[in-house]
Amino acid sequence: AHAYIFAGPRGVGKTTVARILARALNCEQGPTPTPCNECTPCREIIEDRSMDVMEIDGASNRGIEDVRNIRENVKYAPVHGKYRIYIIDEVHMLTREAFNALLKTLEEPPSHVLFIFATTEFQKIPATITSRCQRFDFRRLPLREIVDQLKKICAAEKITLTDEAMILIAKRAEGSMRDAESLLDQLVSFCSGGIDTQDVLDVIGMIREDIYFSCSDAVIKGKLAEGFAIAQKIFDEGYDPGEFINGLLEHFRNLIVVHLAGNAKMIETS
Structure with a gap:
């Protein structure tokens, strides 16, 4: 497929997986399921300076002129990798005219171009677009997985956090690992010592x-x-x-x- 849709709630890894896929495709050893993360294409993608991987915010670049710029650029060959990859986040925010302009490129894409669309509202994307894409659904993370990841982060960063506090953070994140990490950052900034349940309640404003x-x-x-x-x-x-x-x-x-x-x-x- 030359176009993918990653659909799911916020903070569950859609854009992160899109970047990993970009590395897997453009790695010097690729396409491979395990990019080396050491070659020039991989390093450029990791450091967010790749000329072959463009990340676009669909909420702020949603007009027809923005899509026309994409259509003009897809004709150019990749610089270092094998593909020019366009990652469009919150793609459902594009205007109807922008989707119509994008449709022609999706119908006859250059062989070196790949689109990855990320969205939290799949139903807002026109059927003419979704029918030309391969869809992957992302789910909310279970509470236990978020807690386990928080434990790994706390161990690596030497953060003292009680189990009860971790559970509260995981519950408040509502399946979003990104939200859980953001809440943990807030707590670390607010609390000078260890973090307990009361700290979480005070900082996050949760009801006991x-x-x-x-x-x-x-x-x-x-x-x-x-x-x-x-x-x-x-x-x-x-x-x-x-x-x-x-x-x-x-x-x-x-x-x-x-x-x-x-x-x-x-x-x-x-």
Whole structure:
């Protein structure tokens, strides 16, 4: 295929995999599933200075003139690698006219050109484009995988982080490894020593689980006034109402999962 679509949520590795694929194709030993990362094409891609791999932000380069520039450049042969590779991030942001201009190139692409489209909203890409691409779906990372990766990062960087704090970060990342790493960076900047659960709650602004338990207990026992008082306290303390509602929904979901499955470990995998 001469065009690929990497579809999935933010922060799950679409652009990273696109760069790895670019190295695999343009490596002096390639195409290969294991690029050497030492040859000139590989080093240039890693250092973001390759003339053969162009990364384009579809959100800020979304017009027909931007696509026309691409169409003008695809006719040139690669400088060092075997392919000229265009990685267009958030491709669904392109205008209809830009997609129409891109269509001609996708229909009759030069043999040395490869397109990799990354998107978080596949349904917004016209069918005329998707029908000419090979699609790969990226999924959210499981909680345990994010926690394991955070442990590796903390060990390598000599960061002291409790297991409970790691789980909170992983939950807040919602399957996005990039978001988890960003949150960890924030915590390292904020905390001078080790990082514990309270640090995560303070920096990220997460609502403590015991508050959700208090609220659900009040609802189950029919003490609605007490439940509303807890909710009002949350709002008065400056927490986002939407986050509180989403957290409460997740809390009730977890209670149902534990009740039906009889196993709290099912919360991580369901």
